[in-house]
Amino acid sequence: MSTSIVPVNLADKLSLFDELWSQKKVAVLNDYEVKLAKLKGEFVWHAHEDTDELFLVISRRLTIQLRHADVLLEPGELFVVPRGVEHCPVAHEETAILLLEPAGTLNTGSTGGPMTKAAEILT
Template identity: 85%
Template structure:
């Protein structure tokens, strides 16, 4: 059986790591990566000029701060930040999310800095 015929169990993948704000790649579809991350606290304000960014909350709660409004997400809810829109994710409690974005997208977008991480592959 080919590896592509094996389903990805998100709970199992989330159990493999504990680091916060560190994206883990769990699948690839065309030129896009499906990533998991655990968040708590406030990230950095940043923009992705060339791509939209999809956030899907698996557990916990996430607020996506935009300059003119906050978007509150509960488990099972998703939000797409349009390309070029400055945003800042905030999680008051530990929150697990799924991200869907083009391969190579930096988590800190145009901001860079000490919170920049390259997505690691989870087997």
């Protein structure tokens, strides 16, 4: 991604795609990627052994299931899943989120499977 002096409008970027559970890279911050995604339903249980993962809810609600508790996020709220902690995001209605994690982090961590997708650059 090139350096730009144009701000990223999250609503505009979210309007460019409809695919669920597909991360779209909208910016790079040092060695981190800023990604948007739309979620609905339940993802897969997974962990990221080497990195924390930040979830920021833009619209609707997101539940992040942990093995010992659930974390409910409302719009404007964020939660950092610590590295190595198994989690499963769940959205009962279509929810827009922003993710912040190191470049190259797979969405399913070490779990793999059919839901594994690399982030796509959204221009």
